[in-house]
Amino acid sequence: MGSLKIDSSKLKGEVKIPPSKSMAHRAVICASLSRGVSILENIDYSEDIIATIEGMKTLGAVITKYDDYIEVQGIFNEENKRESLRTINCNESGSTLRFLVPISLLFNGMTRFIGKGNLGKRPLKTYYDIFEKQKINYKAEEGKLNLLVDGRLKSGDFEVEGNISSQFITGLMVTLPLLNGDSKILIKTEMESKGYIDLTIEAMKDFGIEIINNNYKEFIIKGNQSYKPRNYRVEGDYSQAAFFLAADALGSEVILKDLELNSLQGDRLVIEILEKMNVEITATKEGIIGNAKSALKATVIDGSQCPDIIPVLAVVSALSKGTTKIINSSRLRIKECDRLKAITTELIKLGANIKETEDGLIIEGKEDFLGGVEVWSWNDHRIAMSLAIAATRCKNPIIINDFECVSKSYPNFFEDYKNLGGGVNEWSLGK
Known part of the structure; x- marks a missing residue:
């Protein structure tokens, strides 16, 4: 160095x-979960955004990069392929890791999450608690990001601490509308980083998904919703x-x-x-x-x-x-x-x-x-x-x-x- x-x-x-990294993560994910083709403008290819783009490609999206925009064909196109054992390299992006872990549980097969730097030291207990409650198989290494998950996420009530990273809440939010049943995210303590949750809800709304926010204490999420493709510019x-x-x-x-x-x-x-x-x-x-x-x-x-x-x-x-x-x-x-x-x-x-x-x-x-x-x-x-x-x-x-x-x-x-x-x-x- x-x-x-x-x-x-x-x-x-x-x-x-530069374009908002927070909004770009969310736009790439929402477009990738849409059924169709989206154009996302004003994209800056920082290492974190590249990690999310490559992660969504691993999960089946077809993403073509141009100078400052990308074309995204959503995951659920029948022609798109994903491996039954897939690896997502999050690099050092906590957003990529925590957003994509629940998304990976929409599909059959195993997903391994790897990364570098301090990413392996960032806590994931919120997800481990959910895995154990829903009997989702997982294996993790202490102090190093090498997480293997195998199972399907089920709808229901999810209790989450409000003073942990809002990335866990966003990860659940973007995933739960695609499940068959209705879900709730119940916030057990005072919510921090409310602005990031607002960004998530707004991005999802832009792509056709509705979430009810009860004063940041409870989020009600109907199942069987669909993301809609669109053209979107990152501010x-x-x-x-x-x-x-x-x-x-x-x-x-x-x-x-x-x-x-x-x-x-x-x-x-x-x-x-x-x-x-x-x-x-x-x-x-x-x-x-x-x-x-x-x-x-x-x-x-x-x-x-x-x-x-x-x-x-x-x-x-x-x-x-x-x-x-x-x-x-x-x-x-x-x-x-x-x-x-x-x-x-x-x-x-x-x-x-x-x-x-x-x-x-x-x-x-x-x-x-x-x-x-x-x-x-x-x-x-x-x-x-x-x-x-x-x-x-x-x-x-x-x-x-x-x-x-x-x-x-x-x-x-x-x-x-x-x-x-x-x-x-x-x-x-x-x-």
Whole structure:
């Protein structure tokens, strides 16, 4: 893996925000479960999306990739083939794994799920409990993703904790309408990441599936429904937009294009959070831009509904006046890395005053970062991009090690960063 040297410089210009990874996962799945052909536009071939595309192909979909769109022939075409023993490589995509496990149980035969990195450490107990209740055969390895499942999912009532990953709920939601009987998903505790569930319900509705949401406590799902093929365009991704909005908060002038102001994405909360920190967010015909009206001010940030944007908000908080508390963010510890530990460790290297709590961070703001050090991405795309935004306010250059991990979600991030005037002056400084 390589290293990247970044000089301190503000960003300025326009950037087209990549399509929403969350929405692209859901669109690929809904189109693949449709009976017919769909066209999905504005697709960015990040490693996570490729994993879902290849996974749905393994389950029988015929998917043809073009420059920025795909053509999807659904799984249930009689001509489509699937192996009786099939392997789905999830790479490092937790969404691919948790979305496709229940889908694989629509079909006879065995499915093996494999992956790399920390994916094998991400919990799957929610599904194991369902397997045992429904007598579905499975075999798993401890600490490594090598899961073999064999059986057919049956309709019924599914009890799920609300404070676990919403990916389990989405996986069940997309699968249960295709079963013969009616089902319910019963949420046993307060629901976190409601925005992701909203995205799932909206995507399924766009493809002809109805779900009744009883205040996020119960989801009623009629069986024997059918996904309908359609043409669909994926909107811009707020979890990626958050990096450039954070840069604006720190003094850059980046206009963000291809964002929907009325989006259901949970990470749209970045706008509300930055506004509380004294950032003015303006929508123009060119796009959206942020501007710190005066000194940034500390706030309390609840990460329960928007965990993916917490690392870059920690960067902004470290340069805000006062003490910022980030709370309800314990799930960041089981992402691609322990993101609370990672962002704390690396920002301290830059000169930040930050410490971990069990479920969050306490950050005392400073004027600037000192820089002049090497930092590590922890092989986590969101840590790498957050550190690049921090570089815009460092007094001295920094070196980001293992920067290529951005390919997981935003392969062109550093190209866009450089085009905006970011001080990227060497692409590889050795291993």
